[in-house]
Amino acid sequence: MLLEIRDLRVKYGNIEALHGISFHVEKGEIVTLIGANGAGKTTTLHSIMRLPPPEAPKVLSGDILFEGMSLLSTEPHDVVRKLHVALVPEGRHIFGNLTVMENLTLATYARKDGASAISADLDRVFDLFPRLAERRNQRSESLSGGEQQMLALGRALMSKCQTLLLDEPSMGLSPLLMYEMFRTLKRLNEQGLTILLIEQNARLALRFAHRGYVLDTGEIVASGSSAELAADPAVKKAYLGG
Amino acid sequence: MESLIQNILNALQWGSFYSLIALGYCLVYGVLSLINFAHGDIFMAGAYFAFFGATFLLGKTGVIPPGMPGWAVLALTIPISMILTSALGVTLERVAYRPLRRKGAHKLYVVITALMCGLVLENGNLALFGASRKNFPTLVPQIVYSLGGVSVTNLKVAVILVAVLSFLFLHYVVGKTKIGMAMQAISYDRFAVPLMGIPTDTVIVFTFVLGSSFAALAGVLFAMSYPVLDPFMGALIGWKAFIAAVVGGIGSIRGAFAGGFLLGFVEIMVVAFFPSTFRDLIAFSILLLILSLKPTGLFGVARRTKI
Numbered sequence: 001m002l003l004e005i006r007d008l009r010v011k012y013g014n015i016e017a018l019h020g021i022s023f024h025v026e027k028g029e030i031v032t033l034i035g036a037n038g039a040g041k042t043t044t045l046h047s048i049m050r051l052p053p054p055e056a057p058k059v060l061s062g063d064i065l066f067e068g069m070s071l072l073s074t075e076p077h078d079v080v081r082k083l084h085v086a087l088v089p090e091g092r093h094i095f096g097n098l099t100v101m102e103n104l105t106l107a108t109y110a111r112k113d114g115a116s117a118i119s120a121d122l123d124r125v126f127d128l129f130p131r132l133a134e135r136r137n138q139r140s141e142s143l144s145g146g147e148q149q150m151l152a153l154g155r156a157l158m159s160k161c162q163t164l165l166l167d168e169p170s171m172g173l174s175p176l177l178m179y180e181m182f183r184t185l186k187r188l189n190e191q192g193l194t195i196l197l198i199e200q201n202a203r204l205a206l207r208f209a210h211r212g213y214v215l216d217t218g219e220i221v222a223s224g225s226s227a228e229l230a231a232d233p234a235v236k237k238a239y240l241g242g
Numbered sequence: 243m244e245s246l247i248q249n250i251l252n253a254l255q256w257g258s259f260y261s262l263i264a265l266g267y268c269l270v271y272g273v274l275s276l277i278n279f280a281h282g283d284i285f286m287a288g289a290y291f292a293f294f295g296a297t298f299l300l301g302k303t304g305v306i307p308p309g310m311p312g313w314a315v316l317a318l319t320i321p322i323s324m325i326l327t328s329a330l331g332v333t334l335e336r337v338a339y340r341p342l343r344r345k346g347a348h349k350l351y352v353v354i355t356a357l358m359c360g361l362v363l364e365n366g367n368l369a370l371f372g373a374s375r376k377n378f379p380t381l382v383p384q385i386v387y388s389l390g391g392v393s394v395t396n397l398k399v400a401v402i403l404v405a406v407l408s409f410l411f412l413h414y415v416v417g418k419t420k421i422g423m424a425m426q427a428i429s430y431d432r433f434a435v436p437l438m439g440i441p442t443d444t445v446i447v448f449t450f451v452l453g454s455s456f457a458a459l460a461g462v463l464f465a466m467s468y469p470v471l472d473p474f475m476g477a478l479i480g481w482k483a484f485i486a487a488v489v490g491g492i493g494s495i496r497g498a499f500a501g502g503f504l505l506g507f508v509e510i511m512v513v514a515f516f517p518s519t520f521r522d523l524i525a526f527s528i529l530l531l532i533l534s535l536k537p538t539g540l541f542g543v544a545r546r547t548k549i
Contacts, residue, residue: 052442054346055433080439093434095427106423110439159439 001068002027002163002194003048008062010040010047017043019218020062025163025196030189032197032205032226034239035215041198042090044215045165048196049087050076081110086161090168090198092152096141100132103140103151107158118158125154128184146177153181163194170201182208202239206230214239244391249514250507255398255467257506258405261499262460263483264490265412266453268498271487272429273449275349279356280334282480283363284454287330288461289471290367292323293376300379312381319381323462324455331454332447334359340443360480367473378469401463408456409499415452416495425449429493489529491542500540505529 003025010018017040025031033041047057048064050071064071066083079085095103104125108118126133129150135143140151149169156164166185170178186208189195199205206212206226214222214235222235229235263285270278278284299315301308338359342352385396416422424445428435435442464479465471482505490501505525512524533539 049437051433052436053344075441076436077439077441080437087437089434089437093431093437095430095434097426097430098423102423105420106427106440107438109420109424155438159437 001025002029002066003196004063004065004068005044005048006063006065008044008047008064009060010043010057010062011060012043012057016060017057017218018047021215021218021220022062023213023220023223025194027194028189028192029211030185030195030197030209032199032209032212033215034199034202034205034212034229036239037200038217039215040218041215042167045087045089045167045196045198048079048165049085050074050079052076077110080159080161084160084162085165086156086159086163087165088149088152088156088167088169090171092148094140094143094148094151094155096139098140099137100140100143100151101136103155104132104158107155108160111160113160121158121160125157128157128188129154145172146174149173149177149181153184157188162192163196164188166195166197168198168200170199170204178204202235203230203241206240245514247392249510251392251394251398251402253507253510254402254503255506256509257503258401259460259464259479259502260483260486260505261405261502262408262456262463263480264487264498264502265408265495266457267484267487268490268492268495269412269416269425269449269453272493273425273446274339274343275429276339276352277356277484278334278453279353279480279484280359280363281453281457282476282478282483283360284327284331284334284476285457285461285464285480285483286367286471286473286476287363288323288327288454288458289378289465289475290371290376290461291326291458292319292462292465293378293471295319295322295326296379296381302379312383316381320459320462324458327458327461328451328454330363331450331457335447335450340446360477364473364477371473373473376471378465378471380469381466397463397467401467404459404463405499405502408459409495412452412456412495421445421448485526485529489532489539491539494539494541497539497541504540 001024005021005023007020007022008018009016009020021044033044035041043057046055047059048071059072066085071079095106098106104122111118131147132150132154135147140148143151169181173181182204185195197205197209206229209226211225212223212229213220214229222229222232230240263281266281266284267278270276296315296319297303298305299310299318301310338355339352342355386393416425424435424440428442428445432442483502486501486505487498488501489504490499491497508525508528509521512521516524
């Protein structure tokens with residue numbers, strides 16, 4: 001198992017946000033966590049990334065295992081550079097005061113595999129997102145929302161990730177851009193990228209993912225293959241609009 | 243005419259001191275949005291470390307025999323002071339600022355902590371070494387060059403040169419290197435920095451090392467120019483450098499230098515035309531006017547709120 005969340009209870013601020021959830025992600029899979037606002041989806045991803053205080057969710061009990069090893073005492077930058085897990089956070093969090101190129105360069109900060117591997121990855125990112133290549137010397141806060149999302153994804157790829165956590169990637173994108181991005185993600189998955197996706201747009205998420213879990217106020221209430229979940233009457237009613 | 247050039251040289255020298263200190267405020271503020279009010283005292287500590295290093299190397303403490311040439315003592319004193327002062331700056335960050343950051347404390351508490359750190363440094367020095375002033379030894383003989391009616395010392399030239407080179411160095415480090423980009427990234431969005439595989443705390447420590455070592459450089463040069471040290475020497479000059487950094491546009495290296503030199507010029511030019519007791523009154527009135535016209539400082543940009 002690549003990633004296993006085992007009976008995880010987490011406090012975020014003063015409230016218990018996750019009440020003992022368990023799920024797993026196999027290598028090469030696309031897994032989605034669907035659920036309403038405030039269900040604890042983002043908290044789950046932040047817990048996996050081991051984000052530092054004060055943003056960090058505090059693990060009360062349970063464990064997060066990556067290839068069988070507990071992540072609980074791992075530093076967030078080591079999750080990225082040693083385990084090759086990346087998070088594209090909700091709201092993108094690109095560095096607006098830096099250029100597109102500088103944002104992408106920064107993501108290679110901890111890479112030790114040499115300039116030629118890095119420039120090959122840069123070519124790949126520019127190949128996936130030609131718009132970024134056009135705007136490489138532009139300050140990234142001047143990009144459109146869709147372009148910023150591409151940059152956030154490109155940045156994750158530049159960190160040489162093999163496991164990608166995506167937090168609401170469709171937010172603020174036009175339908176056209178959204179489908180384009182999901183097609184790109186599908187292609188990356190076929191090339192071996194493991195994806196854990198959080199989406200409010202459950203319909204879209206279930207069409208894209210192999211398997212899914214439904215998170216409801218800190219508890220997993222349903223799980224199964226995407227087809228099973230999409231056919232489940234309760235899921236249909238609550239998340240797919242009937 | 244001669245006196246004007248003379249004044250300009252003096253202004254450049256004072257501007258250099260202010261600039262070198264201002265950039266420490268600027269770097270730490272730029273990265274952490276923290277006004278490190280202990281920074282003036284870091285400068286003082288730099289001068290004291292230089293004093294102890296120089297007297298030790300000159301053989302005055304009796305541990306090593308005297309006889310080392312002055313230039314060699316100076317060449318060793320500068321790195322010694324920079325290293326020890328950096329260690330002090332990093333200690334403050336580890337002991338005082340980082341725990342607050344971890345707990346997500348409000349900025350007000352961090353600023354007050356910085357103020358208290360400054361007071362601890364001043365009074366710690368007072369308690370350890372007493373109130374008597376220390377005379378900084380002469381390391382290199384002063385040479386006065388006269389050109390026309392204008393005289394300039396080798397030291398003054400060195401001070402100005404060091405400030406200019408420091409500016410070029412920092413401009414390069416912050417703008418062009420990966421760690422410099424990481425510093426800028428932290429200032430914009432600290433949340434996303436570890437997601438790039440960057441150890442945030444290491445970058446913050448590096449920022450304190452840069453700021454403190456340039457304060458130490460200013461401390462050494464200041465002690466050589468005005469060789470009387472006391473525990474409170476960093477207080478007023480630190481405040482002034484902070485004001486210079488804000489007027490220049492805090493957070494921008496260009497701003498720190500522009501503000502530092504501007505303050506140097508204003509002070510010296512006021513004294514050239516008015517009684518010297520008017521100096522700070524008029525100088526700060528002018529800076530106040532500049533800020534009211536351009537509240538973000540000369541090179542500052544208003545930070546747009548993120549969406």
